[in-house]
Structures are given as C-alpha cells and as structure tokens.
Amino acid sequence: GAGVSQSPSNKVTEKGKDVELRCDPISGHTALYWYRQSLGQGLEFLIYFQGNSAPDKSGLPSDRFSAERTGGSVSTLTIQRTQQEDSAVYLCASSLLAGGINEQFFGPGTRLTVL
Amino acid sequence: GNSVTQMEGPVTLSEEAFLTINCTYTATGYPSLFWYVQYPGEGLQLLLKATKADDKGSNKGFEATYRKETTSFHLEKGSVQVSDSAVYFCALSEEWGGSNYKLTFGKGTLLTVNP
Numbered sequence: 001g002a003g004v005s006q007s008p009s010n011k012v013t014e015k016g017k018d019v020e021l022r023c024d025p026i027s028g029h030t031a032l033y034w035y036r037q038s039l040g041q042g043l044e045f046l047i048y049f050q051g052n053s054a055p056d057k058s059g060l061p062s063d064r065f066s067a068e069r070t071g072g073s074v075s076t077l078t079i080q081r082t083q084q085e086d087s088a089v090y091l092c093a094s095s096l097l098a099g100g101i102n103e104q105f106f107g108p109g110t111r112l113t114v115l
Numbered sequence: 116g117n118s119v120t121q122m123e124g125p126v127t128l129s130e131e132a133f134l135t136i137n138c139t140y141t142a143t144g145y146p147s148l149f150w151y152v153q154y155p156g157e158g159l160q161l162l163l164k165a166t167k168a169d170d171k172g173s174n175k176g177f178e179a180t181y182r183k184e185t186t187s188f189h190l191e192k193g194s195v196q197v198s199d200s201a202v203y204f205c206a207l208s209e210e211w212g213g214s215n216y217k218l219t220f221g222k223g224t225l226l227t228v229n230p
Contacts, residue, residue, distance in 0.1 A: 045217045093159075105161075
C-alpha cells in the first residue's frame, strides 16, 4: 500500500520568504508528526497531531513555524520569513497508535535550503 | 526530560564482521525503544522495537535487548554485509500528556561496511 508521501522533495528559497511543506499520511493513521533533521541538531520533534485533539506544538522552534492538519489527513507545515538556520530535511511520520506501541512510518522528507 | 545517547561513529567494518552500536537512554517512565535505519538516499525505516524490559527486538539479522537495569538498547549483528551500510538511530517513545508518543532520537551512527 501507499506510504507517507511528502512534497516537494526539494525546496530552495530565499531568506525572508515563506514556504509550505505538505505531508500525506498513510490512510487510516490517526497520528501525524513532523520532525526536522539537521546536521547540527540531529532529529528533532516539531509538532504532533492526534485525531481531533489539540496539537502538541512543544517542539516548534519559533513562532515563525506553524502547522495544520485538515480533515484529519493531510498536513501542511508553514515556515514564515525563512532564515538560513531553517535549512534542514523536514520529515513527516504517521502512526496508528494501536495500544501502547508507537510504530511511526516516515516519509522521504523535504530538503529545504534557505539561501 | 527524555534523552538518548548512542555511539557516534562513524563505524567502518569489513564484511562479515560483528557489529555493536551502543545506545543508552534516560526516561522518567517506561518507554518503548526502537532502532531506525536510514539507507543512503532513502527515508527512515523502523528496523526493530521492544516495548518492555527484557524484550528482544530482531529483524534482518539485527538484534537489540531492552535492558532496564542498565537503561540500554544496544544494536548487534553477527555478520554485517555491504548492504547494511546506513545511518542507524536509536529512539524512545514515552507517553506523556495522556496520549502523546513523540520519538526522541539519538544523534545517529553512520555505518560503512567494506567488501
């Protein structure tokens, strides 16, 4: 079956511009996560959506970052007024949250380069 | 807070050598533990998992045992292959906020296996 998909796969932008990154989770998965992978910081949690509950935004690095999930499926991560330190690979994951086992399935990522 | 510390590497081995990548964790509760692998040019994939103390996760010849007394989850393989060359991430998942299962990752270990 289809896995987690993300678009675009690569994005190059100029400092100060806004960008939107998209994630399509596995059908039926109720939980969706965004992570950021950068050379200096490794893999960092950004935000988590679970069903209709309020998202956990505790990992967002600044108020320039926001995310939404429409209809419990597709999610968009928006970065406003991008800075060079935002350059990283942004990963999306989804999971069923069956029982106590949190097996997350990851998308291929969006590589963001801020010039 | 939760944290994961893993052997940083890089690790370079010859084919058929024995592999150990050390991983220790700090968590306030009873986490589930995971090893994820990222092959060159590909996304993160779950390699194996363990959900409680003394559980052994295994897959593709890799094994890791959940050791609560030493808070460790070391990855081992008896005979590595060139195709095992990848970055390996140790991670934990712990419930907090009632139903939140974000992953906390180690920094990753780059493994290169030479023929």
